[in-house]
Amino acid sequence: MNFSCLHQQNTKFNFLSQDEMNSLIKEYYEGRVAMTVLKAKYNLPINSHFESNFPWKKSEVVCDLCSTQMIVVPHHRDRNPNDPQCPNCSHINKENCRCKTCCEVEYQAYLEDRKKRDELILNQLILEESQKIDFNKLTSEEKISLGILVRDMSSDYLTHIVPFRTKENWKYNKSFVLPLVKAKILTVHPESDYDHISVKKNKFKETILTVEFHKMKWNINVYKDNLSNLELYNYLANTDDELKLTRDEIFLYWKKIAKDEALKYFAYNFNTVLNIEFERDFAIENLLEYLTNHFSIGQIYNLIWKYTNNTLRFKTEQRVTKDHVSNYLLKCIKNEAEKIIQNHYKLEHFGKPKYIQDSSFSDFFFDYILRANEQGYRITPLEIFERYKSESDETQDLGEFKTVGDYLNTFKFLSVNKESFEDNGEDDLPW
Ligand SMILES: [Zn+2]
Ligand SMILES: [Zn+2]
Known part of the structure; x- marks a missing residue:
């Protein structure tokens, strides 16, 4: 995780007396004297980033997280002054703080959000599955397409139809599969990758899922007599024998x-x-x-x-x-x-x-x-x-x-x- 820590103050200017340091700082910020001139005048060992060797100032503000008195790290004169920062935990009292604690809090909130979102998706997918379609009411076109899908794209243990993987592949098969999806004969399997599902609420506060079709696993959402899921897959796999197509x-x-x-x-x-x-x-x-x-x-x-x-x-x-x-x-x-x-x-x-x-x-x-x-x-x-x-x-x-x-x-x-x-x-x- 990318959080910001407070670095140590550099000590390269420690050979200066308090008065020399004060007048250097004044000439640097207020006088805006050229750095080459300052370097020569004070015999400084570096050419740039003088501010990193200036002493940190104590701030009036205390840290919201640990109540330590905050400090202000000197800024480059061409940039804006830094916010007061906690020398103990690196926190700044602002919403965009990237200290370790704030990053951790943000990450936990993200996990929480994600968990809620996943639950929402799962519930919606289970709801879809709970309204199964009677196999006998399918058109013969739907039955044949379903049979082909089962034969060609079943998972190893016949639990679902595997994803089409590429957009290209989906596109080439879409005219056969999309009618099944629209008729809810195929529904998104709850074990699909939720990273490819987005959730919205419509104006009636109903959950709306938008999916990337080619990434989804598919559930066959039909029932036939008292067939178990496995029996249904076996039945569908023998489309031409079982259905006796005319x-x-x-x-x-x-x-x-x-x-x-x-x-x-x-x-x-x-x-x-x-x-x-x-x-x-x-x-x-x-x-x-x-x-x-x-x-x-x-x-x-x-x-x-x-x-x-x-x-x-x-x-x-x-x-x-x-x-x-x-x-x-x-x-x-x-x-x-x-x-x-x-x-x-x-x-x-x-x-x-x-x-x-x-x-x-x-x-x-x-x-x-x-x-x-x-x-x-x-x-x-x-x-x-x-x-x-x-x-x-x-x-x-x-x-x-x-x-x-x-x-x-x-x-x-x-x-x-x-x-x-x-x-x-x-x-x-x-x-
Ligand atoms: Zn703190
Ligand atoms: Zn913070």
Whole structure:
């Protein structure tokens, strides 16, 4: 701890008589006589910091801590005079005193504050956990995401989900995890590092925690039948076997993954190749909704790659606005996609570009749910449809419908997931 102590008075001027010392001090402070002149006149052994060799003065003031009569240490003439200081305990009678006692008092107050704050956080986290969510009410998307998290990121003893560690890693997986956090299916585990949680009170005096998501351990805040925590983790780890996912559920989750991968590639191409700040909007969402009804992720990469290059030329030659560039790119991709579908052209599958970071969710989904291993990026919607034909879905084949998307659009849901529009750049979530 950095506290200030009173040093000893120096004795280099002790050879001076009392009168010589008095007149030296007077000439130094009041006369402001040059130090070289004083040095020569009094035969002083040093060139500077004369004040450290002047005698300390007794003060009228006594120490607030130990009642000793305080002293005043002489100051350099270019600075402000020093406050009276206690020769016994080094205290000065001011709030900003840094003596050992004052530092210790401050440290104890800090520990006390911290203890109170930690208790507040713990209570809030326990409160969150006490309102568990019924597993049977989760959507299939939530169930699959949860299963992937348990498989990929459980702690050794299956007590919690381990932190994502880096901001980057959180960012790459956020579109799968944040919906779980918002739905309170995942809550911050009480054993998280509280240094990365800040506490505020809102106007209703309720505790608001703001967390750094990537540093948190996560608690799975659901209950299922009478399963213990350990049994729940084991159950969730076998998502595909236990949940008996239907074709539509798998297809919808695949779409989520495919859109997420395509968005990352779009973001890279906008930011790095076209040099335009990427913004997620309805036009992009609509295009991805369309593409993921027809093409594999690898084929979508192919389209984005090809038309980013065309757009770069267009941008360089035409000197157009940012919106114009973006519209041009999306329109080219849409036109090409329509042409391919209409004429049954073959479109090559590209591998995942190296500069796009892996996502635990897509890797896991391809390996363990689709069991496609390295081929995950080549799977088309039609292949998913055919592969899961034997499931209990009523309609066994596409019949008059050309694509899986047409089929699903007509029969059931396929509403664009509104959640996915919201690009939540915030890394903190207040409770
Ligand atoms: Zn004292
Ligand atoms: Zn003090």
